[in-house]
Structure formats: C-alpha cells, structure tokens
Amino acid sequence: MPSQRNYRIIIAGAGPAGISTALHLAQIAPELIPHILVLEKARHPRPKLCGGGLLPDAEVILRHLGLDINEAPHTDVDWAHFDFEGKGMRMRGEKGGRFAFRTIRRPEFDAWLAARARARGILVQEDTCITGVLAGEEEVLVITSQGEYRAAALVGADGSNSVVRQAVAPGKRRGKPRLARLLEVVTGPGAELSPHLQPDSYFDFFVAPHGIQGYTWDFPALEKGKPARVRGVYDSNIHDLEPDMTLREALAQEFARHGLDLADYRLESHPIRWFETGDTFSAPRLLLAGDAAGVDALFGEGISPALGYGAIAAEAIREAFARDDFSFTGYRRRILSHELGKALRRRTWFARFFYSLRSPVIQSILWRRCGPLIEWIVRKWLIGWAGREERKRAS
Numbered sequence: 100m101p102s103q104r105n106y107r108i109i110i111a112g113a114g115p116a117g118i119s120t121a122l123h124l125a126q127i128a129p130e131l132i133p134h135i136l137v138l139e140k141a142r143h144p145r146p147k148l149c150g151g152g153l154l155p156d157a158e159v160i161l162r163h164l165g166l167d168i169n170e171a172p173h174t175d176v177d178w179a180h181f182d183f184e185g186k187g188m189r190m191r192g193e194k195g196g197r198f199a200f201r202t203i204r205r206p207e208f209d210a211w212l213a214a215r216a217r218a219r220g221i222l223v224q225e226d227t228c229i230t231g232v233l234a235g236e237e238e239v240l241v242i243t244s245q246g247e248y249r250a251a252a253l254v255g256a257d258g259s260n261s262v263v264r265q266a267v268a269p270g271k272r273r274g275k276p277r278l279a280r281l282l283e284v285v286t287g288p289g290a291e292l293s294p295h296l297q298p299d300s301y302f303d304f305f306v307a308p309h310g311i312q313g314y315t316w317d318f319p320a321l322e323k324g325k326p327a328r329v330r331g332v333y334d335s336n337i338h339d340l341e342p343d344m345t346l347r348e349a350l351a352q353e354f355a356r357h358g359l360d361l362a363d364y365r366l367e368s369h370p371i372r373w374f375e376t377g378d379t380f381s382a383p384r385l386l387l388a389g390d391a392a393g394v395d396a397l398f399g400e401g402i403s404p405a406l407g408y409g410a411i412a413a414e415a416i417r418e419a420f421a422r423d424d425f426s427f428t429g430y431r432r433r434i435l436s437h438e439l440g441k442a443l444r445r446r447t448w449f450a451r452f453f454y455s456l457r458s459p460v461i462q463s464i465l466w467r468r469c470g471p472l473i474e475w476i477v478r479k480w481l482i483g484w485a486g487r488e489e490r491k492r493a494s
C-alpha cells in the first residue's frame with residue numbers, strides 16, 4: 100500500500116477504460132507516470148461478465164499503444180452471423196479479413212492489460228473501493244476503503260454503476276436510465292446438437308418481435324484454456340416497451356434450439372450504460388470514460404470504446420495540466436469530434452431506429468435479404484472508427 104496520498108491523476112477502475120487512460124497518458128505525457136494512481140476495487144484476474152468479443156478497432160488501439168493481443172489468450176472467430184430465427188447473413192470485421200473478430204476472456208485480458216501498465220511504471224492499487232468523491236476548487240478528494248486520496252483530476256472508469264458518475268452528474272437521474280440489460284452463460288462447446296458452426300459467432304434477432312430490443316449471442320471462446328461457448332441475451336432497453344417474454348425465457352428458447360436446458364447453467368447479469376450525446380461526461384476536475392460515460396447502444400460493444408475513451412481522456416488531462424485549467428469544459432466536444440464519439444452517436448441513432456422495428460416480416464427481410472446493405476452501413480458508419488481516427492491524425 101503506498102504511503103503517498105496525493106497524486107496528480109487518480110483513475111477509478113482498472114478495466115479497459117482505466118488502464119487505457121493510464122497507458123495513453125504514459126505515451127503522450129511520460130513525465131506524469133510517477134503521478135498517476137489507478138484504484139481498483141477488485142484484484143486481477145478479477146471476474147468480469149462479458150462476451151469478450153474484441154473488434155478490430157480494439158486491436159488498432161492496442162497496436163498504437165505498442166501492445167500485441169497475441170500475448171493474451173484469445174480465439175479467432177471465423178464469421179459473424181446475423182440471423183433472424185436461425186437464418187440470415189454473415190460478415191467479417193475487415194473486408195477480406197481472416198476472421199470476424201477475436202474473443203478474449205475478460206479476467207485474463209484485463210489482468211494482462213494491467214500488467215502491461217505496471218510494466219510501464221503505472222501504479223495500480225487493487226483491493227481499494229472508491230466510496231465517495233468530493234470535487235473542490237483546488238483538488239478532488241477520493242474516499243476509499245483504504246482511506247482518502249487527493250488529486251488534481253479524477254477519471255471515472257469504474258464501469259456502468261460508476262461512483263464517480265454520481266459526482267459528475269449529481270441528481271441528474273430524470274428520464275429513462277440509459278442502461279442495457281444482459282444475461283450471460285458459459286457452456287461447453289455442445290457441438291453435437293447445435294445448428295451453429297463451432298468457429299463462428301452468432302447474433303439472432305428473433306427476440307425483437309417480443310419487445311426485447313436486442314439479440315441472443317453465441318460466441319466461441321477459450322475458458323481456462325478449454326473450448327467453450329459464451330452465450331447470452333442483450334436488451335438495449337432504448338424504448339419504453341413491455342416485452343412479452345423475459346430475458347431468461349428468450350435465452351431458454353435459444354438454448355432449447357441447441358439441445359441445452361438453461362436450468363442446468365449459472366446465469367449472471369450486468370448492465371451496460373449506453374452513449375447519449377446529451378449526457379454529462381465531465382465536471383470540474385472529473386472525467387468519465389468507458390461504461391461510466393456510455394458505450395454502444397446497438398450491440399453493447401464496449402471494450403473497444405472503453406479503450407478509445409482512454410485516448411480522449413488522456414489528451415484532455417494532458418491539456419488540463421498544460422493550461423492549469425481543470426474545468427474540462429471541452430471534454431464533450433472532444434468526445435463528439437473523435438471518430439469514437441461519431442460512431443457511438445450513430446449507433447445510438449441506429450439502435451433507436453432498428454429496435455423500433457418489431458415486425459417479424461421486416462426483421463426477416465432485413466437479415467435474410469439486405470445483407471450487402473447492412474454490411475455497407477456497418478463498415479461505413481459503425482465500425483472502423485479507430486483506423487479512421489488514426490488516418491485523420493496522420494494527415
């Protein structure tokens with residue numbers, strides 16, 4: 100436990116958003132490294148409910164940070180299928196690419212990321228739960244299970260149920276909470292009875308006509324070195340609808356199609372906060388990143404956005420120190436003008452539009468007949484933002 104209690108920067112949470120913020124800071128302002136403290140309530144490798152789907156955008160950011168995903172256990176997913184009741188289209192993350200995306204298991208991936216940050220001199224203090232935040236004019240006071248810490252700036256990268264967020268937007272709880280609902284289960288491969296190809300991933304939108312604004316998923320993965328499937332159901336919860344089936348019933352129906360009984364498995368749930376342009380992302384001395392700020396409403400894809408937020412937060416912090424101005428008034432503009440912010444904004448828009456289409460006929464036409472159009476939209480507007488941002492900066 101460090102005896103020091105004063106830092107220039109404290110980062111709440113050692114998930115992808117927090118560690119990415121620290122790594123980007125180490126890259127663009129190495130003089131700050133000894134002055135950064137990452138506080139994490141758990142201890143790596145800690146459990147984290149997640150499908151672990153890692154899109155090429157995440158790998159672009161990791162490469163930019165000098166990190167190679169091949170160092171961490173992962174699975175190459177051959178094709179991503181987008182179906183309605185078991186039939187639809189398939190695509191890969193990059194046109195002509197060798198795979199659709201990769202899957203990682205989060206305890207291993209996040210522990211690897213945290214170890215890389217430590218290797219670059221970042222102090223990551225685990226078993227320290229932040230319980231309160233008081234942002235004053237001169238500093239921010241961070242109250243934790245291990246005592247109090249002070250910093251010039253605090254980054255809230257503490258996930259969907261962020262404590263820092265409560266200090267950034269106190270009392271701003273009006274309206275519908277922007278939280279997607281998810282259930283997840285890890286099973287064996289179960290190849291014998293499943294209609295799914297084992298190297299492929301599947302998203303099935305059969306739940307849409309039932310008022311569940313999302314899909315069921317089935318990804319290949321390595322669980323403790325053994326082949327497994329990570330399955331679940333996602334409900335963006337973006338419209339006020341009364342579903343006529345529960346998430347559990349939806350997943351049970353999908354399991355039955357694979358010859359599995361959901362009752363035999365341990366179900367877990369966790370929310371994802373999705374991005375909304377009008378949200379509050381900062382306050383004087385406070386910034387939000389990753390799930391704490393809001394990620395993808397359409398698919399619930401949050402790992403690459405969390406890594407992307409790290410770059411944006413790090414730049415905002417570097418500028419704050421350079422100007423000695425910790426108001427962070429330009430942070431929303433910074434997010435919205437970044438290719439990540441543009442992609443997240445579009446995904447929220449598409450989620451609102453797409454999840455209003457409850458007709459089974461429309462869902463079936465979309466996925467079974469409109470494959471090339473959907474693929475074009477996805478590539479042009481929704482993914483590939485990390486490469487676009489890199490090219491923008493290089494030009």
Ligand SMILES: Cc1cc2nc3c(=O)[nH]c(=O)nc-3n(C[C@H](O)[C@H](O)[C@H](O)COP(=O)(O)OP(=O)(O)OC[C@H]3O[C@@H](n4cnc5c(N)ncnc54)[C@H](O)[C@@H]3O)c2cc1C
Binds near residue numbers: 403
């Ligand atoms: C079921 C499920 C499936 C998903 N599948 C995918 C997927 O396949 N692909 C994808 O891209 N995204 C997926 N996501 C979303 C993805 O997991 C998140 O968007 C991503 O983890 C966000 O990263 P983060 O660093 O912002 O937050 P987190 O990963 O939640 O990290 C936050 C960290 O902060 C710590 N923390 C929390 N509170 C405190 C506190 N008070 N004090 C100190 N530390 C604290 C936590 O322990 C944690 O380590 C899924 C999410 C769920 C729930």
